[in-house]
Amino acid sequence: MAANAVSLSISSSVASSKSLHSLQAQARFLIPPPTISFPKSSSLSSSTTVSISRSRVRAGPSQLVNEPANAMATPPTIVEVDLGSRSYPIYIGAGLLDQSHLLQRHVHGKKVLVVTNERVAPLYLDKTVHALTIGNPNVTVESVILPDGEKYKDMDTLMKVFDKAIESRLDRRSTFVALGGGVIGDMCGYAAASYLRGVNFIQIPTTVMAQVDSSVGGKTGINHRLGKNLIGAFYQPQCVLVDTDTLNTLPDREMASGLAEVIKYGLIRDADFFEWQEKNIEALLARDPAALAYAIKRSCENKADVVSQDEKESGLRATLNLGHTFGHAIETGFGYGEWLHGEAVAAGTVMAVDMSHRLGWIDDSIVERVNNILKRAKLPTTPPESMTVSMFKSIMAVDKKVADGLLRLILLKGPLGNCVFTGDYDREALDATLRAFSKS
Template sequence: MQPLAAAAAAPTASAESAAAMRVVEVDLGDRSYPIYIGQHLLNDGARLRQHIPGNRVLIVTNTTIEKLYLQKCTDALKAADPQLQVDSVVLPDGEEYKNMEVLGQVWDKALECRLDRGTTFLALGGGVIGDMTGFAAAAYQRGVHFVQVPTTVMSQVDSSVGGKTGVNHPLGKNMIGAFYQPRCVLIDTTTLDSLPRRELASGVSEIVKYGLIRDAELFEWLEGNMQRILERDPEAIAHAVERSCINKAEVVAADEKEGGVRATLNLGHTFGHAIETSTGYGTFLHGEAVSIGMVMAADMSVRLGWIDASILQRTRTLLQSAGLPVTPPESMSIAGFKELMAVDKKVQAGKLRLVLLKGPLGGCVVTGDFDPAKLDETLAAFCSH
């Protein structure tokens, strides 16, 4: 594992958040941007205003977050700059709505409001809202400004960072989209207080992922602190989010458009996306499907002789301690997995490539060079038919 960069300390205008705020930089040259992490940062409209170049903002959120945080975010922005014009569009909540038809509502609202190219689209919500808002921003008038305000663990530790945006297609998850970086990511960890337990656990799977692929120290910390995270201990949450963002930022800086090392961030996703697509988007939360996928990837890695069986057992135990599933539903078949995995984004020249664990804890590879019989063995072990 590469040594992790230290998060920078920074002052804040909000006395409420000053003591705890952390800043992680995503280094992309002239497109670099900060990730702010702290409590009550939604109140800090002045900080958000710094990253909004024009005088028009379109907040994109969903029906759940609208009731909780839309007015707070709007009021904070208006307090920071009374001249700022803030509009909003509220989308239905759920992975099943992450499609082109629903996305069109964002463009409809932008056109109704006559928003120009100086506008900023602000994503207020979880991963679905962030992905859709980013894609909408990338395409509207061929690109407007974009800011991320993630409100779930999943979006705070993974999807809000790195510029991957898009929507699902009935034949495959996240198959339509663009790389489009935000101007900043503002993470208010107190928004997790309103997150249902199942959603919280779903996000934890992505934190576990960082430990498996590049940060053994984080994995070991999680083994001793999972209960603190589930109980929403502020310091534990802040540490897990910060460490995840540092990991993600380093990978994105090294490989922005997934030409190499960034693909390692998809550990468990090829198996997981097959589960999500087969069962219908929203049946399994993304992190739940990834949890199953990581166990399957670890199982296959053991069968290939690339990791010790103890890593598989520790992975299964850690995920189960978060209340996450570790086996696919009975409806999943070997044939079903293979059919859906064949349209994964990592397939090259018709050859399936997987993210697998290799070496000591914290090591992984992206490869199509594996014994296909071992994949068959893993699928047979996890599928009843």
């Protein structure tokens, strides 16, 4: 192995059927109907001593004094992101925006700024403001509505958030609330990390992509014209509130896009979850409530477990980026917003799997299963025709995972559910994959 390469091996043996039965008993609304197939186990273990005890699921929040009446609604499932003094809950359930106490307990000052976009604001801004203020007259809420789309995830648009915060005289006890998908979450989080050198913020993700991945773990930032997410910070929220009802208004294309990140978790560390997806991918596309709730919960457990051990991506957390190095190159080279993030990641995942196979690290069956599930999820399995080998190479050269001039990749190795993060690979295999999927 190259001296400066990092190699991590992740396995996905899943144990203890008691764990899932306990979780389902605690979160009754998550128990699926007979038509949905669920694995018999849900706790995670790995060769890197990943412990599911770090991703605890509780029956619901502790009781607050003088909670409003809606606190008596069905309590959410809670996945805890364990970061010591900066730990926070991920609330998961239907109708959570109607349970105002969940948000209000995480607002510490008297001023709130809701950051959202033109698509989400007409749907959920009023409901969010109501949840923040009902029975809470001391809190005032401002909002800033940004244009929608990845191409606006830039410094000029970010300044609109700062402009509104300064004009509204928000102080250091203020709370920023991200209401939207991954772009809004990343931008609002970065604004919160930077404004007055750091203020509280809350994530309310409204897309599958954001609910299962980008809202969890504190990665925030904006794009640069030369590369995606090159400017940003690690900054953790006070909480993540996943109201699954917001997916009812999600366009079909974005629903499919989000499934790319769900599929990723199964491939890199949770084989049982991948097998469940193979049985239930059509139910997810059809927005079956039980299937979606389970997929979101299991994804968040995986993400929280990794973040708890490697908050700032020194090694283990990088494995969550399967397919992203190729996918980010597609987004940058093809044009931000031309493909959705999950679409680019799906094609990038196929390329990473192809390279893993060329290296002799996985067998034919995994290649076939990955291609099959992505096609069933209505996701692309090849990059745009306009992408060339030289475009891939030039963009990947500035990827965040480059260290000392060495491009490190997340590749599958071994049985399903195992991966490595390494720079110790045959460069000929990378070149062969790029030639197979793009023009010379």
